[in-house]
Amino acid sequence: MTTLLQIERAGPLTTIQDHGRFGLLQHGISASGPMDRGAFDRAGRRAGAADDSGIEFTQTLDLTVAGEPVRIGWDGGVFRARINGLDVPWPHSTVVSKGDCLSIIPGPSGVYGYLRFGKMLELPSVLGSRATSSRSRLGGLGGRMLQAGNELTLIGEGLPPQHITDDPGTDGPIRFIWGVHSEHFSRDVRQHFATATFRVSAAMDRMSVRLIDAENVFKGASILSLVSEPVMPGDIQILGDGTPIVLMRDHQPTGGYPRIGTVISADLDRFAQLRSGSSVAFAPVTVEHAHQLLRSSL
Numbered sequence: 001m002t003t004l005l006q007i008e009r010a011g012p013l014t015t016i017q018d019h020g021r022f023g024l025l026q027h028g029i030s031a032s033g034p035m036d037r038g039a040f041d042r043a044g045r046r047a048g049a050a051d052d053s054g055i056e057f058t059q060t061l062d063l064t065v066a067g068e069p070v071r072i073g074w075d076g077g078v079f080r081a082r083i084n085g086l087d088v089p090w091p092h093s094t095v096v097s098k099g100d101c102l103s104i105i106p107g108p109s110g111v112y113g114y115l116r117f118g119k120m121l122e123l124p125s126v127l128g129s130r131a132t133s134s135r136s137r138l139g140g141l142g143g144r145m146l147q148a149g150n151e152l153t154l155i156g157e158g159l160p161p162q163h164i165t166d167d168p169g170t171d172g173p174i175r176f177i178w179g180v181h182s183e184h185f186s187r188d189v190r191q192h193f194a195t196a197t198f199r200v201s202a203a204m205d206r207m208s209v210r211l212i213d214a215e216n217v218f219k220g221a222s223i224l225s226l227v228s229e230p231v232m233p234g235d236i237q238i239l240g241d242g243t244p245i246v247l248m249r250d251h252q253p254t255g256g257y258p259r260i261g262t263v264i265s266a267d268l269d270r271f272a273q274l275r276s277g278s279s280v281a282f283a284p285v286t287v288e289h290a291h292q293l294l295r296s297s298l
Contacts (some may be wrong), residue, residue, distance in 0.1 A: 003119055003154040004066040008101075009057030010147050013112075014207060016121065016140035018053040020128035020249070025230060028253045029138065032131040035112045035206060035249055038297070039076030039091075043116040046073030046093035048161040053123070053130050054116040055146070061104045061115070069097040070154055071118035071161060077110020077273055093161055109271045111204075118158020134206050134250045173283035175267050176236065177290055179239040181226065181258035185238075192217045193260060194284055198244065204274045206250040209271070210243055211280065218242035228256040234263035234271075236282075248272065266293035 017040065020033030034040035034056055048071055055061070056076075070079060073093035074081060082086050082103045088094065096102060104113065123130045123141065132140030141150055182190060196215045203210040213219070221242050231237070235247045237257040246263060247255070263271055264285065274280055285293075 001068045001119070001155070001157065003068050003070040003117075005152040005154065006064045006066060007062075007146055007148055007150040007152070008064055009060055009062040010145070010150075011057060012145070012296045014055065014057040014061060014133075014146040015132035015134070015206075015229045016053060016123060016146070017056045017131045018051075018129055019113075020131050021127050021133075023141070024127060025253050029127065029133065029136050030249065030251050030253065031233075032129070032133045032139070032206075032249050034114065036076050036114070036269040039112070040114045040116070042091065043075035043093075043114040044166050044262070045162040045164050046075065046091065047071050047116040048118045048159040049073070049116045050118060050156050051120040052159050053121045054114055057104065057113050057115070059106055060113055061102075061113075063102050065096045065100045065102070066098055067214060069095050071095045071100065071155075071158055073116045074104070074114060074160065075090060076113040077239045078107040079110070079113045080105050080107045091164075091166065109275065111275055112272060117154050118161070120152035120156045122153040122155050135252065150203040171234035173281040174263055174271050175283050175285045175290070175293070176234075176261040177265050177287050178227075178284060179236065179261045182260050184258050185221070185260055189217060189221070190260070194282060197279050197281050200274045200276050200278045200280060204276060206248055208248055208251065209246045209274075211245065213242060213244055216242075218244065226256055226258055228254040231259070232253040232262065234265070234268050235259045236263065246271065264293060266290065266297050 017034045020031035022031045075091035126139045138145035196217045199212040201210045237245050
């Protein structure tokens with residue numbers, strides 16, 4: 001029972017993702033995986049996904065179905081979806097059949113959206129994962145972004161779809177724990193960081209998000225670089241010119257800039273969905289509280 005998906009149009013950063021390839025950072029390969037893991041998982045449950053792979057997209061995605069019917073689930077951000085020109089709910093899932101055209105365009109908020117499928121994507125596993133790594137050029141479809149003209153094959157049978165309660169979201173500051181280099185900054189700078197408002201810049205991708213420090217929290221910072229050390233998603237680095245940058249799923253393996261903090265796992269999905277120009281504030285929490293929030297979100 002084979003289904004073919006013909007990609008007619010794909011916006012930037014449209015990739016194949018799964019839950020990622022872990023344990024390879026020592027070899028210079030980050031885990032990758034979806035930028036918004038919660039939305040990725042919800043889309044999978046809506047679809048009755050038979051495996052852990054799917055499509056992550058930004059902005060636009062158009063595809064045409066050939067072969068056998070398949071259930072598709074979608075979630076993440078707030079997009080607008082149409083099937084054969086007719087509006088369908090977001091988030092949602094439905095069975096699409098031969099000749100159907102699914103079209104997605106941006107809505108009022110969010111950056112990343114997800115398509116998951118009842119059937120399995122027929123793609124090779126590379127180092128234990130099919131996730132596309134934009135930095136290492138591994139996984140997915142030849143280690144690159146999807147584009148118009150690509151064709152994906154779905155095989156097998158899906159599972160029963162699950163009823164999913166829409167995620168109500170969380171407002172307020174992005175929570176973080178103080179980083180290994182926080183004491184390199186003065187007490188005044190740390191206090192200012194925890195009360196200031198930053199803006200998300202247009203320099204954002206799967207590797208990192210640069211912030212605009214309009215309040216000059218780090219103006220004149222004297223820490224230009226340190227010995228390069230391993231880094232992780234959510235690390236908040238302060239570059240030599242004082243620019244804050246938050247590392248994301250396809251981050252480099254090591255970094256030599258001071259890390260004032262790390263965005264907690266429970267809030268990293270929410271941070272990833274902030275659009276360019278959005279205001280963002282940070283609030284410190286303890287490691288123990290971060291663990292409690294993570295357990296409650298599982």
